[in-house]
Amino acid sequence: KAGVTQTPRYLIKTRGQQVTLSCSPISGHRSVSWYQQTPGQGLQFLFEYFSETQRNKGNFPGRFSGRQFSNSRSEMNVSTLELGDSALYLCASSGIPATEAFFGQGTRLTVV
Amino acid sequence: AQRVTQPEKLLSVFKGAPVELKCNYSYSGSPELFWYVQYSRQRLQLLLRHISRESIKGFTADLNKGETSFHLKKPFAQEEDSAMYYCALSGNAGGTSYGKLTFGQGTILTVHP
Numbered sequence: 001k002a003g004v005t006q007t008p009r010y011l012i013k014t015r016g017q018q019v020t021l022s023c024s025p026i027s028g029h030r031s032v033s034w035y036q037q038t039p040g041q042g043l044q045f046l047f048e049y050f051s052e053t054q055r056n057k058g059n060f061p062g063r064f065s066g067r068q069f070s071n072s073r074s075e076m077n078v079s080t081l082e083l084g085d086s087a088l089y090l091c092a093s094s095g096i097p098a099t100e101a102f103f104g105q106g107t108r109l110t111v112v
Numbered sequence: 113a114q115r116v117t118q119p120e121k122l123l124s125v126f127k128g129a130p131v132e133l134k135c136n137y138s139y140s141g142s143p144e145l146f147w148y149v150q151y152s153r154q155r156l157q158l159l160l161r162h163i164s165r166e167s168i169k170g171f172t173a174d175l176n177k178g179e180t181s182f183h184l185k186k187p188f189a190q191e192e193d194s195a196m197y198y199c200a201l202s203g204n205a206g207g208t209s210y211g212k213l214t215f216g217q218g219t220i221l222t223v224h225p
Contacts, residue, residue, distance in 0.1 A: 003155075031211045042218060043198065048211035056212040090156065094211060100146070101213060103156040 004104035025093030032074040118216035135199030145182040
C-alpha cells in the first residue's frame with residue numbers, strides 16, 4: 001500500500017509570508033503527527049491529530065497550527081514565517097492497533 | 113518531561129567490528145523505546161522497538177530500566193549499516209498511540225571497508 005505522502009517536497013518562501021504543508025497518511029491510519037527537523041535542534045514534535053482532533057501539542061509558538069480532515073489527511077500552517085522556520089517538516093502516520101509511526105519524505109521549507 | 117540523549121553525534125567503525133550506539137532516556141512513567149534509521153536519501157523508518165524484542169538486520173537493543181538506557185548493538189558491522197540512527201521514546205507504553213515521539217539528536221554511523 002502507498003506510504004505517507006507529503007506535498008510539496010520543496011518550498012521557498014519569504015520572511016513574513018505564510019505556508020501550508022500537506023500530508024496524506026497511509027490508508028486507514030487515523031493518527032497524523034508533524035515534526036520539525038533542523039541540524040541544530042534535531043527532530044522536534046509539533047503536534048498530533050487523531051480523528052480530526054488535536055491530541056498532543058509540542059512547544060512551538062502559535063504561528064504553527066494544523067488540522068486534520070475527515071479523510072485523515074492533514075495540513076500544517078505556519079504564519080508570519082521567520083528565517084528560523086527553515087527546516088525539513090516530517091509527517092508520520094500510525095494506525096490502530098498502532099505498531100509504529102510511518103514517516104513521509106518530508107517537505108523542505110526554506111525561508112529567505 | 114521526557115528526554116532522550118544520544119551522546120555520540122558521530123561513530124566510525126570498520127567492517128566486521130562490533131558497534132554500539134548509546135541511548136539514555138528520562139521519563140517518569142513506563143516508556144516505549146524505539147530505534148529509527150535514516151539511510152542516505154531515504155525516509156526515516158523504524159528499525160526496532162523494545163516491546164518486540166526482535167533482532168533486525170543483526171541489530172538488537174535491550175531496555176535497561178535501572179540505567180534508563182536502550183543501547184543499540186550489532187556484533188559485526190556492515191558497510192550498508194552506514195546511516196543516521198535515532199533513538200526515540202513514546203510515553204504511551206501499551207501502544208495506544210505512537211503519535212508523539214521524543215527523539216534523541218541522532219548518531220551518524222559510518223562503517224568503513
